[in-house]
Amino acid sequence: MSRARTPQARPLPGWLFVPAGLALAFVALPIAGLLTRVPWLRLPALLATPESVDALALSLQTCAASLILTIVLGLPLALAIARSTGPWAAVARVLAVLPMVLPPVVAGLALLVTLGRRGLLGAHLSAFGIEIGFTTLAVVIGQTFVAMPYFVIAVEAALRTLDPGFEQVAATLGASPSRVLSRITLPLLAPAFVSGAAMALARALGEFGATLTFAGSLQGVTQTLPQAIYLAREVEPDAALALSVVLLGLAAALMAVSGLVNRAASGVSDG
Amino acid sequence: MADDVLITAAIDARQFDVDATLAAGRVTAIVGPNGSGKSTLVGLVSGELRPDRGSVSLGLRVLSDAAAHVPTHRRPIALLAQRPLLFPHLDVVDNVAFGVRSRGAGKTEARERALRELDAVGAAPLASRRARALSGGEAQRVALARALATDPAIVLLDEPLASLDVATAGAMRALLAERLPACGATVALVTHDPLDIWTLADDLVCLEAGRLVESGPIADVLARPRTGFLADLSGVNLLEGTADPHDPAANGVLVGDDRVLGLWEGPEDAVGGQHVMATFAPSAVALFRTPPAGSPRNTWGVRVVDVDPRGATVRVNLTVANGQRLSADLSAPGAAALSLAPGDQLHAQVKATQVFLYPRH
Numbered sequence: 001m002s003r004a005r006t007p008q009a010r011p012l013p014g015w016l017f018v019p020a021g022l023a024l025a026f027v028a029l030p031i032a033g034l035l036t037r038v039p040w041l042r043l044p045a046l047l048a049t050p051e052s053v054d055a056l057a058l059s060l061q062t063c064a065a066s067l068i069l070t071i072v073l074g075l076p077l078a079l080a081i082a083r084s085t086g087p088w089a090a091v092a093r094v095l096a097v098l099p100m101v102l103p104p105v106v107a108g109l110a111l112l113v114t115l116g117r118r119g120l121l122g123a124h125l126s127a128f129g130i131e132i133g134f135t136t137l138a139v140v141i142g143q144t145f146v147a148m149p150y151f152v153i154a155v156e157a158a159l160r161t162l163d164p165g166f167e168q169v170a171a172t173l174g175a176s177p178s179r180v181l182s183r184i185t186l187p188l189l190a191p192a193f194v195s196g197a198a199m200a201l202a203r204a205l206g207e208f209g210a211t212l213t214f215a216g217s218l219q220g221v222t223q224t225l226p227q228a229i230y231l232a233r234e235v236e237p238d239a240a241l242a243l244s245v246v247l248l249g250l251a252a253a254l255m256a257v258s259g260l261v262n263r264a265a266s267g268v269s270d271g
Numbered sequence: 272m273a274d275d276v277l278i279t280a281a282i283d284a285r286q287f288d289v290d291a292t293l294a295a296g297r298v299t300a301i302v303g304p305n306g307s308g309k310s311t312l313v314g315l316v317s318g319e320l321r322p323d324r325g326s327v328s329l330g331l332r333v334l335s336d337a338a339a340h341v342p343t344h345r346r347p348i349a350l351l352a353q354r355p356l357l358f359p360h361l362d363v364v365d366n367v368a369f370g371v372r373s374r375g376a377g378k379t380e381a382r383e384r385a386l387r388e389l390d391a392v393g394a395a396p397l398a399s400r401r402a403r404a405l406s407g408g409e410a411q412r413v414a415l416a417r418a419l420a421t422d423p424a425i426v427l428l429d430e431p432l433a434s435l436d437v438a439t440a441g442a443m444r445a446l447l448a449e450r451l452p453a454c455g456a457t458v459a460l461v462t463h464d465p466l467d468i469w470t471l472a473d474d475l476v477c478l479e480a481g482r483l484v485e486s487g488p489i490a491d492v493l494a495r496p497r498t499g500f501l502a503d504l505s506g507v508n509l510l511e512g513t514a515d516p517h518d519p520a521a522n523g524v525l526v527g528d529d530r531v532l533g534l535w536e537g538p539e540d541a542v543g544g545q546h547v548m549a550t551f552a553p554s555a556v557a558l559f560r561t562p563p564a565g566s567p568r569n570t571w572g573v574r575v576v577d578v579d580p581r582g583a584t585v586r587v588n589l590t591v592a593n594g595q596r597l598s599a600d601l602s603a604p605g606a607a608a609l610s611l612a613p614g615d616q617l618h619a620q621v622k623a624t625q626v627f628l629y630p631r632h
Contacts, residue, residue, distance in 0.1 A: 165356045171343040172317055172350040173370030174421060180344075183369070187360040 031248065038245050039238045046242035054220040055228035056246065062136060062224060063204045066143035070200050073144075074151040075193075079181075081152075082159035093156075100149040107146055108213025115141065116214070138215035139222050143204035150203050154196025158189050191265030195258035202254040205247060273457050274330030276425055280315050280322035287311045287481040293425075293474075295330075298451055298458040300472035300489070304500055307478040309461045313427050316459065317350055318343035329424060329457075344373070348425045349418035349456075353433045355410035357402035363413050364389065364398040370421040388420040389413070391453075392446055408439035412446065419454050426451070428460040432467060447471055465504050468493070477501055495536070495629050497548055499596070507550045508597040511631070516543035524549055524628060527593025529571040533626025546631040555625040556599035558587065558609060559618040569623050573597070575615040578606070587611060589619065 039046065046052065081092050099107055115122045116133040125132065132138050166188065170180045186193070208226040215222040217231065225247055232240040273296035281288040287308045293299045293316075301309045314320035315327050318334065318341060326336035334341045349370070357366050367385035376384065389395045394412045397405065405413065411431065418426060431447070432440040448470055451458055460472055468475065468489060475492045477485040477500065484498055493505035502509030510531055515522035519541035523532035531549045535541055557563075563570060573589040576596070580586075585606035587599045599619060601609070609617075 163356070165352065165354060166358060168319065168343075169350060169352070169356045170358075170369070170373075172346075172348055172427075173417065174344050174373035175369070176344050176373075179373060184358060188358075190360075 034241070034244060034248070038241045042238060043242050043245070046239045047246065049239065051219060051223075051228055051232070052239060052243060055223055055225045055243065058136070058139070058220065058223065059205060059225040062139045062143060063201060065140045066147060066204045067197060067201050069140065069144045070148045070151050070204075071197060074148045074200075075155060077148075078152045078155035078159065079185075082156045096152050096156075097149040099146050100153070102146075104146060104207065104209025105213050108142060108210035108215075111138070111142060111145060111210065111214040133214065134216045134218070134222060136215075136221055139211050139224060142210040142214045143207045146207055146210055147200040147204040151196040151200040154192050154199060155189060158192030159185075162188055191261045194261045198254040198258040198261075202251050205250055205254075273424060273455055274332075276316060276457050276459070277326075277328045278312060278315055280325035280327055280335070282311060282315075282320060283323050285311050285481060289478065289481065289483045290325075291476050291483050291486060293457050293459050293476075295457050296455055297473040298460055298471055299474040299476055300468045301459055301461045301476050301478065302463070302468070302500070302504060303478035303484075306480075308481040309478060310429070311481070312476075312478065313350075313429050313459065313461060316346075316425060317348055317427055318346050346425070347421075347423050348427060349421055349423035350427045350429065351411075351414055351418045351431045352429045353431065355405075355407070355414035357405070357410050357413060357417070359401075359403045361402060362398075363394070363400050363402060363405070366402055366413060367417045367420050370417060374421055384420055385416070388416040391419075391450065392416045406439075408435055408443060411435060411439075411443055415443075415446065415450065419450060422454075423456050426454065426456045426458045428458065428462075430461050430463070432462075432464065444470055465506065468504070495548070495627070496550060497631055502550065507552055508556070510549045510591065510595050510597065512547055512549065514541040514543055514545040514547050519543050519545070523623075526571075526591060526595060529591055529593070530569075531571075531626060531628075532569050532623040533628040534624065536627050536629045541628070541630070547628055548631055549626055549628050551621050551626045553586065553598040553600040554584075555621050556597065557620045558599055558601065558611075559620065560609060562618050563620055569626070570618055570620045573617050573619045575611055575613050575617065577613050578611050580606075585611075589617070591619075 047056070077096055081089055081096060084092070112119065112133060114120045115125070115138070117123070117126050117131060122132060132141065162185070166184055167180050170184045175183065206226055207224070208230065211222065211224060212227060217223045217227040223231075225243055229240045229243045229247070232243065275295045276293040278292070279290045285308065289308060289312065291312070301312055303309055311320060315322060315335065321335050321340050324337070327334045329347070333339060334346060358369065361369065364382060364385050367388055368381040371381035371384045372378070386395065386398060389398055392412045392415055394409065394416060397409060397413060402410070402413070428447070432443055435443055444467065451471065460467065462468060472489055474487065475485070475489050476483065477492070477498065479498065479500065485492055485501060493501060496502040496505050496507065496509055499509055510524075510526045512524040512526035512531060515525055515530070520535060523530055524547045526549070533549055533551070541547065571591050573591055576588040576590060578585060578587055580603070583603055584600045585603055587601060587606065589597050589599060591597065597619070
């Protein structure tokens with residue numbers, strides 16, 4: 001009942017490891033290739049250039065902001081759509097994850113024609129002197145737009161598999177819906193929360209297309225790491241490789257965190 | 272301090288329409304076949320469900336009716352279900368203190384209350400353990416402490432022993448027998464186990480297909496069962512028939528073409544044609560291959576449905592001519608001598624002094 005079960009490993013047919021190995025090599029080889037070309041000795045110097053420092057700082061700042069936005073808006077959204085039924089909930093569920101499969105350039109265009117200077121909302125904001133397009137704020141909005149679905153989908157999936165008995169028993173113990181949410185539901189969701197946030201942050205760090213379309217690529221203002229890499233690629237390939245290593249390291253670290261949290265949590269799931 | 276819980280409620284989608292009372296400060300067993308509405312009854316009291324018509328109230332306080340619905344967390348209730356459902360991210364003492372804190376107590380006060388309650392269920396040494404490090408029996412003890420720590424006016428026990436093994440269930444049953452009367456609450460106990468009923472409950476409410484079919488003190492209801500379900504629960508045979516139109520006192524009850532004689536227990540004399548129940552213990556039934564010699568009275572033709580060995584005795588399930596079921600408990604050697612097989616035609620005999628006759632309501 002309350003003890004974690006150790007799943008019995010089921011034997012797989014031996015031939016299956018051939019395509020499995022190919023798949024792993026398919027992913028691992030390009031990464032290895034990248035790592036062999038990195039000018040490791042010049043790495044500190046390449047990362048210390050003003051362009052690199054600006055891009056790195058901007059990426060970290062905007063990603064931190066978009067992560068906060070993702071959690072503040074995405075958590076209520078995940079809760080609401082996980083607990084709602086009916087056709088509107090189904091529509092909301094599709095909308096909520098749509099940016100995940102939308103081509104980033106389309107996402108950027110959509111943001112531009114909505115929030116840009118002549119956009120649907122942007123035109124009205126412009127009248128009040130508020131400009132969003134091609135500002136740092138646009139970068140944050142673009143990153144949040146594409147990254148939030150990763151967080152929402154992780155939290156929503158965890159909510160759906162959460163044993164409703166915990167919340168029910170908490171209510172019989174006198175806990176108001178807010179107290180049930182903060183003391184029971186959210187702590188039980190913590191693993192999904194962390195891994196969802198890690199996925200969203202990784203996605204925001206790598207965001208390129210939507211940002212370029214909606215925010216441009218102005219050094220120190222809208223030029224994030226991926227854009228700096230893209231621009232440096234022809235002019236100074238070594239700088240591009242150096243910045244790539246930074247992104248690769250960050251992404252790998254985030255996935256490792258997500259994996260560790262899920263592994264630690266797999267024993268918590270039943271009561 | 273305790274109050275009656277009055278449920279007069281209908282839920283159309285569940286074809287549930289019941290008028291039942293849980294008497295103040297007593298333990299009422301809620302029994303019935305699967306799907307009879309036991310969980311619906313619990314859901315109505317807990318606030319999980321709201322009646323389409325009627326009301327649920329605690330004494331004079333209305334919990335649910337057409338105009339109002341007190342949400343679960345504002346009801347003075349506690350629920351102990353089949354699974355302990357301890358919060359896995361909290362340790363044992365914080366689990367028990369959770370309800371006390373939720374109802375407004377300070378941190379220290381809640382902790383003290385939790386420790387007292389843990390002590391009362393014999394789980395004090397577990398206080399600092401993580402909830403998920405407990406065994407099933409330990410977890411259910413802690414869950415009971417958590418439920419009772421809030422001093423609920425109503426305690427809902429939804430098959431609290433069903434997922435425990437026999438030995439653990441026995442210890443938990445003894446604990447419930449000790450703690451439930453002490454807590455002073457009005458208790459509803461959903462169960463399938465006659466042992467739970469006899470050990471823990473004072474009254475019984477029996478539901479079938481979303482309707483109340485019987486209620487009253489345990490001894491009354493189970494000694495003279497009026498439905499097949501209750502007869503099974505109390506382990507007796509039940510045959511239903513009509514009083515003989517000519518001199519019912521002497522001629523007994525007609526079950527199809529069979530005549531059942533017994534001791535009349537009705538408050539008034541039997542009236543011919545009246546609907547009458549006859550009960551007798553399976554151990555009172557004797558089986559014969561050939562019609563028994565001597566008195567032909569209370570001997571009926573029966574057909575063997577199946578044979579169920581139970582250690583030293585053998586339970587033989589039978590049907591009488593009009594299809595009603597009965598069982599006979601034979602000694603293993605006695606059963607072996609008869610070499611029974613499903614489909615065999617036999618003669619069953621019961622002494623009239625071991626049969627009790629009483630009217631259906």
